[in-house]
Amino acid sequence: xxxxxxxxxxxxxxxxxxxxxxxxxxxxxxxxxxxxxxxxxxxxxxxxxxxxxxxxxxxxxxxxxxxxxxxxxxxxxxxxxxxxxxxxxxxxxxxxxxxxxxxxxxxxxxxxxxxxxxxxxxxxxxxxxxxxxxxxxxxxxxxxxxxxxxxxxxxxxxxxxxxxxxxxxxxxxxxxxxxxxxxxxxxxxxxxxxxxxxxxxxxxxxxxxxxxxxxxxxxxxxxxxxxxxxxxxxxxxxxxxxxxxxxxxxxxxxxxxxxxxxxxxxxxxxxxxxxxxxxxxxxxxxxxxxxxxx
Amino acid sequence: xxxxxxxxxxxxxxxxxxxxxxxxxxxxxxxxxxxxxxxxxxxxxxxxxxxxxxxxxxxxxxxxxxxxxxxxxxxxxxxxxxxxxxxxxxxxxxxxxxxxxxxxxxxxxxxxxxxxxxxxxxxxxxxxxxxxxxxxxxxxxxxxxxxxxxxxxxxxxxxxxxxxxxxxxxxxxxxxxxxxxxxxxxxxxxxxxxxxxxxxxxxxxxxxxxxxxxxxxxxxxxxxxxxxxxxxxxxxxxxxxxxxxxxxxxxxxxxxxxxxxxxxxxxxxxxxxxxxxxxxxxxxxxxxxxxxxxxxxxxxxxxxxxxxxxxxxxxxxxxxxxxxxxxxxxxxxxxxxxxxxxxxxxxxxxxxxxxxxxxxxxxxxxxxxxxxxxx
Numbered sequence: 001x002x003x004x005x006x007x008x009x010x011x012x013x014x015x016x017x018x019x020x021x022x023x024x025x026x027x028x029x030x031x032x033x034x035x036x037x038x039x040x041x042x043x044x045x046x047x048x049x050x051x052x053x054x055x056x057x058x059x060x061x062x063x064x065x066x067x068x069x070x071x072x073x074x075x076x077x078x079x080x081x082x083x084x085x086x087x088x089x090x091x092x093x094x095x096x097x098x099x100x101x102x103x104x105x106x107x108x109x110x111x112x113x114x115x116x117x118x119x120x121x122x123x124x125x126x127x128x129x130x131x132x133x134x135x136x137x138x139x140x141x142x143x144x145x146x147x148x149x150x151x152x153x154x155x156x157x158x159x160x161x162x163x164x165x166x167x168x169x170x171x172x173x174x175x176x177x178x179x180x181x182x183x184x185x186x187x188x189x190x191x192x193x194x195x196x197x198x199x200x201x202x203x204x205x206x207x208x209x210x211x212x213x214x215x216x217x218x219x220x221x222x223x224x225x226x227x228x229x230x231x232x233x234x235x236x237x238x239x240x241x242x243x244x245x246x247x248x249x250x251x252x253x254x255x256x257x258x259x260x261x262x263x264x265x266x267x268x269x270x271x272x273x274x275x276x277x278x279x280x281x282x283x284x285x286x287x288x289x290x291x292x293x294x
Numbered sequence: 295x296x297x298x299x300x301x302x303x304x305x306x307x308x309x310x311x312x313x314x315x316x317x318x319x320x321x322x323x324x325x326x327x328x329x330x331x332x333x334x335x336x337x338x339x340x341x342x343x344x345x346x347x348x349x350x351x352x353x354x355x356x357x358x359x360x361x362x363x364x365x366x367x368x369x370x371x372x373x374x375x376x377x378x379x380x381x382x383x384x385x386x387x388x389x390x391x392x393x394x395x396x397x398x399x400x401x402x403x404x405x406x407x408x409x410x411x412x413x414x415x416x417x418x419x420x421x422x423x424x425x426x427x428x429x430x431x432x433x434x435x436x437x438x439x440x441x442x443x444x445x446x447x448x449x450x451x452x453x454x455x456x457x458x459x460x461x462x463x464x465x466x467x468x469x470x471x472x473x474x475x476x477x478x479x480x481x482x483x484x485x486x487x488x489x490x491x492x493x494x495x496x497x498x499x500x501x502x503x504x505x506x507x508x509x510x511x512x513x514x515x516x517x518x519x520x521x522x523x524x525x526x527x528x529x530x531x532x533x534x535x536x537x538x539x540x541x542x543x544x545x546x547x548x549x550x551x552x553x554x555x556x557x558x559x560x561x562x563x564x565x566x567x568x569x570x571x572x573x574x575x576x577x578x579x580x581x582x583x584x585x586x587x588x589x590x591x592x593x594x595x596x597x598x599x600x601x602x603x604x605x606x607x608x609x610x611x612x613x614x615x616x617x618x619x620x621x622x623x624x625x626x627x628x629x630x631x632x633x634x635x636x637x638x639x640x641x642x643x644x645x646x647x648x649x650x651x652x653x654x655x656x657x658x659x660x661x662x663x664x665x666x667x668x669x
Contacts, residue, residue, distance in 0.1 A: 046368050047375055065666035131534045151518045233518030236669045249478050250658045251372045
C-alpha cells in the first residue's frame with residue numbers, strides 16, 4: 001500500500017480537518033481552558049473574585065469530604081462496571097447463540113430503552129420502587145412483605161446499571177459476533193461442554209468488547225447525576241452532585257471548576273491505564289501467535 | 295449605543311435589532327409577536343412566566359417578552375453579576391437578591407412615586423418605603439409574592455402541636471422520615487434558629503460549629519435531600535416523609551389547592567427568644583441599562599396589579615400569597631383556604647424576614663460537608 005505524505009500546508013488536509021479542529025477548539029479546548037483559569041479564582045458572598053491563587057486547590061486537596069465523595073464515586077462506578085458486564089455477557093451470548101430469530105427485535109427494544117430520555121427513565125424507576133409503587137404492589141399481590149429500597153444506594157445502583165448496561169451489551173455483542181464460529185465448533189468437537197466452550201473460547205475472545213464496554217461504563221459512571229439524586233435520595237452524593245452543589249447552591253464556581261478537573265483527571269488516568277493494558281495485552285497476544293506459528 | 299457596543303451587541307440589543315429588522319421587512323407573513331415594537335428579556339421564577347400574565351402584558355404594551363427561568367436565586371444573581379445583566383430588562387427573584395442588584399451596579403433604583411397606585415393597594419406591611427427592598431433610602435424593586443418557611447407536615451400522620459418545634463427532626467422516632475429540601479440556604483436557616491442562633495447576624499466560629507452539630511443530627515434522621523418539589527410532595531402525601539424542612543408554603547399550597555387540606559406549613563413556637571419562622575419574599579426589579587425603562591416599569595406595574603397578582607398567586611406549580619390587599623378581594627374562599635390566608639398574620643408575627651445571611655458561604659460549606667459525611 002502506498003502512503004501519501006502530506007503536510008499541514010496541504011489545503012485538502014486543512015479543509016478536511018478544519019471543521020473538526022474548530023469544533024474541538026470551540027466546544028472542548030476553550031471551555032477546558034476557561035475551567036482551568038476559573039479554578040485559580042475565589043468566591044466571596046456569591047461573587048467571583050479574580051484572585052489568581054491556589055486557595056481552591058488547597059481546599060480540594062485538604063478537605064476530607066471531597067475525597068470521601070470521590071472514593072464513593074469510584075467504588076460505585078467500579079461496582080456498576082462489574083454488574084453491567086455480568087448482566088451483559090449472558091444477554092449478548094443469548095442474542096448470538098440462542099435467540100437468533102428474535103435478535104433484531106431484542107436489539108431494537110434495547111435501543112429504544114437506551115434512547116428514551118434519562119430523566120423520564122429515572123423518575124419512572126421512582127414510581128416502580130416507591131413505597132406505594134409498582135414493585136411493592138406486586139409483592140403485596142403475591143403475599144410478600146414490602147421492600148423499601150427507594151432513596152438507598154441500592155436504588156442508585158439499579159438506576160446506574162439500567163441506564164448504562166446497553167453500552168456493555170452492545171460492545172460485548174459486537175465482540176462475540178466477530179468470533180469465528182469454527183473455533184466454537186472445534187471446541188464442541190473436542191468434547192468441551194457449553195460452559196467450557198464459553199469459558200475457554202467465547203469469553204477470552206470477547207475481551208476487547210468487555211474491555212471497551214467497561215471503560216465506557218466506568219467513565220460515564222463518574223458523571224452520573226440523576227440516579228444518586230433522584231433514586232438515591234441525595235443523601236449519598238457522588239462527584240457530579242458535588243460539582244452541581246458547588247456551582248449552583250454555593251455559587252462557588254472556582255471550586256466547581258477544580259472538582260470538574262479532578263473528575264476529568266480521574267477519567268483520563270483510567271483511560272490511559274486502560275490503553276496501556278490493552279496495548280500490553282495485544283502485544284502479548286501477538287507474541288503468543290508468533291510462537292504458535294513457529 | 296456606544297461604538298463598542300455597536301460591534302459587540304448584547305443579547306438584549308441583538309433582540310431589539312432583530313425585532314426592528316423584522317418590522318422593517320414588513321412581510322406581513324410574520325406572527326404578531328415578531329412585529330412587536332419592543333423585545334424584552336425577563337429573568338424570573340416559575341409562575342411569572344404564566345402565558346395569561348405575559349401575553350396580556352405583551353398585548354397591552356406592544357412588546358414581546360422572552361423568559362429565562364431561575365432555578366436558584368443565588369445562581370440567578372451570580373449570572374447577572376457576571377455580566378449577564380446586559381441581556382435582561384426585568385428580574386423577579388428572591389427579595390434579598392433584588393435588593394442587592396442596585397448596590398452591585400446591575401439594577402436600576404426605582405422612584406416609589408412612580409408606583410404609588412400599586413403601593414396603595416398593598417397590605418400595610420408592604421407599603422413604601424418597603425425596608426427590605428431599600429438601599430440607602432432608595433427602592434430596588436417591588437414585592438410580588440411571599441410566604442413562610444417552617445415545617446410542612448401532613449396532619450393525617452402528625453398533629454400540628456408535634457411540629458410546634460423542630461425537635462422531631464432529631465427524634466429517633468422520626469428516623470428516615472424527614473425530607474430536607476435541597477434549596478440553598480432554606481433548610482439551613484431554620485436549623486440555625488432551632489440551635490438558638492440568629493443566622494442573620496455575623497456568626498463566630500463557635501456558633502458555626504453549633505449549627506454544624508444541628509445539621510449533622512438532622513441528616514441522621516433524613517430520608518432524602520430533594521430539589522424536586524413533586525418528589526417531596528408525593529412523599530409527604532403517602533407518609534414516607536413526615537415533614538419537609540426548608541420548603542414552607544412554597545411546597546404546600548399547591549397541594550392544598552388540589553384538595554389536600556391535610557397538608558400545612560406552620561411556624562414553630564418561639565425558642566430561646568428567637569422566632570422560628572422565616573418570611574420569604576419575591577420581588578421584581580429593573581436591570582441596569584435596560585433599553586426601554588418605561589416598558590420595564592410597565593412590566594413591574596403589571597406584575598403587582600391586583601388582577602395579575604391573583605394569577606401570580608395561583609399557578610400550576612406553586613401557589614403563594616401576594617402583597618396586594620386588593621387581590622385578596624378577588625380570591626375565592628377556596629383559594630384563601632388553600633393559601634392559608636387566615637394563618638398568614640400568625641406566621642408573619644412568628645418569623646424573621648429573610649435576608650442573605652452574612653456567613654452564607656460558611657453555612658453552605660458546612661451543609662455540603664455534613665451531607666457528604668452523613669452516610
